[in-house]
Structures are given as C-alpha cells and as structure tokens.
Amino acid sequence: MEPLAHLRVVLVRPLQSGNIGVAARALANHGITDFVIVDPPGFDPELARRMAPNAHDIINNARFTETVEEAVAGAVMVIGTTGRLRRWDWPVLTPIQLAEQLSPRPTAILFGPEDSGLSNTDLARCHAIVSIPTAEHRSLNLGQAVTVICAQLLAGAVAELEEESEIEPLADSRTQGTAVRLLVHALRGSDYLRGRSEKQVFGTLYRLIGRTQPTQREGIAVLGMLHKLNRRLRLIGEE
Numbered sequence: 001m002e003p004l005a006h007l008r009v010v011l012v013r014p015l016q017s018g019n020i021g022v023a024a025r026a027l028a029n030h031g032i033t034d035f036v037i038v039d040p041p042g043f044d045p046e047l048a049r050r051m052a053p054n055a056h057d058i059i060n061n062a063r064f065t066e067t068v069e070e071a072v073a074g075a076v077m078v079i080g081t082t083g084r085l086r087r088w089d090w091p092v093l094t095p096i097q098l099a100e101q102l103s104p105r106p107t108a109i110l111f112g113p114e115d116s117g118l119s120n121t122d123l124a125r126c127h128a129i130v131s132i133p134t135a136e137h138r139s140l141n142l143g144q145a146v147t148v149i150c151a152q153l154l155a156g157a158v159a160e161l162e163e164e165s166e167i168e169p170l171a172d173s174r175t176q177g178t179a180v181r182l183l184v185h186a187l188r189g190s191d192y193l194r195g196r197s198e199k200q201v202f203g204t205l206y207r208l209i210g211r212t213q214p215t216q217r218e219g220i221a222v223l224g225m226l227h228k229l230n231r232r233l234r235l236i237g238e239e
Helices: 017-029 045-050 056-060 095-101 140-163 173-187 198-212 216-238
Strands: 007-012 034-038 063-065 077-080 107-111 128-130
Touching: 007 017, 007 140, 017 045, 017 056, 017 140, 045 056, 056 216, 095 107, 095 140, 107 140, 173 198, 173 216
Parallel strands: 007 034, 007 107, 034 063, 077 107, 077 128
Antiparallel strands: none
16 A cells, blocks of 8 residues: 555645646655545646646546535545745644654645635635745745645655564564463472462563563564573483
8 A cells, every 4th residue: 555545635726737737746656646626717637637747547537526625525634735924723734744743544635726825714624734844935836835745745654664664573472471481380490489379470470571572583582592491400300
C-alpha cells in the first residue's frame, strides 16, 4: 500500500485547468489517487491532461462535486491550506508539523482557488490549517502548493515507515515463559527455592522479564544461555 493512500486532495473552485493538471501530476508522483474537484468554472480536461504527463488516470478518475461538504464526505480529518495572514480559530501547522501529526486515517486536504484561497465558509469544514512558510513574497501557484504539501507528507510517511521497520519485535509470552521455566529449573539445584513457593518465584521472574521488554532476538539468546546452564548443572549433579 502507498504511504499516502489514505489521503484525499480537494481543489476548491480552481480557476485554471492547467493548475488542475499540475496538481494531478503531483498526486501521481506521490502515490495519491483520491482527487476531488469542487465546482471548477470552465474546466478543460484536455488542457489539464497536457499539464499532467503520465498522470492522465488521476484526472480521468477525479470526482467532481458541487460543495466542499460533498468533497470531504467520509474523511475523518480535514485540513485547509492558506497563505493569507489573518486571525484563525483553527490550529495552524507548517507542512513539517502536519507530516509529524498526520495519522493513517482518511484525511482530506483542501486547496482554494488561485485568486482568493479558501473562504471562511470552506474553512468551516476544516479541523486545522496548514500554511507553507515563504519569504516576504507570499505567493505560490496552486500546483506548486499541492506539490510542496504532498512532498512533505510523503517524506514524513516514508521516514515513519522506515523507523517502524527498524524496531525489533519484542520477545513473545512463549519465549518469556520458557526462559522463566529454565531459570526456575536452575534454581531448583540451589537452596534458593527451599521454603519458597515455586509458583510465586515463577510469577515474580515472569513479571520482571515483561517489564524489561527484551526483543525476540535477546529472548532467544537468553534461552540458549539457560539451556547450557541447565545442562552444566545436570552434569555437575551426576558427578
């Protein structure tokens, strides 16, 4: 599955068909297929396709709606984009912050029309706002904005997947239980269990191993040590 398969890009009343094509190309480059276009005036699909080489399927499969409400239906989280400075009633995030906080659940990201951006009515459907940092000249083309956001989100998703893949699985309960049984067996050869409940000792050791959270590889290594220890104790007992 693509890292951003849960993402939906929504263009709200885009004015230029060429920008729709550039946005579609950005979606294709970043593994996003859910593309919704809200009430575009004078949409020219051929011009959009000319601006979207190798991404015609994104345009061909785009969904068209009349309202933002229809466009975000089914999304659990809705994020609006803006470059305008004004007082917000929404949390405002940078693309990096959005990438860090975005969870793999159905999420729609709204991009407003080129001339005015998202209206307050559009933003009423949003849970948060993302704004792309710029220098003094605060002007990004619609296609550029879609590309920047998608690139940042993909980079964050890939980094998270790589980090998860590097995490070793923890020792399961069977490995932990076997280690404790071997350790208790070794303790039988000493005076430690004399006058003590073997069941209580087992429980104490089992909980202790659980708190240390050894990896499966570490657990298997401990099993090897304990098997050798028990064999050696058995040989000593037979001498």
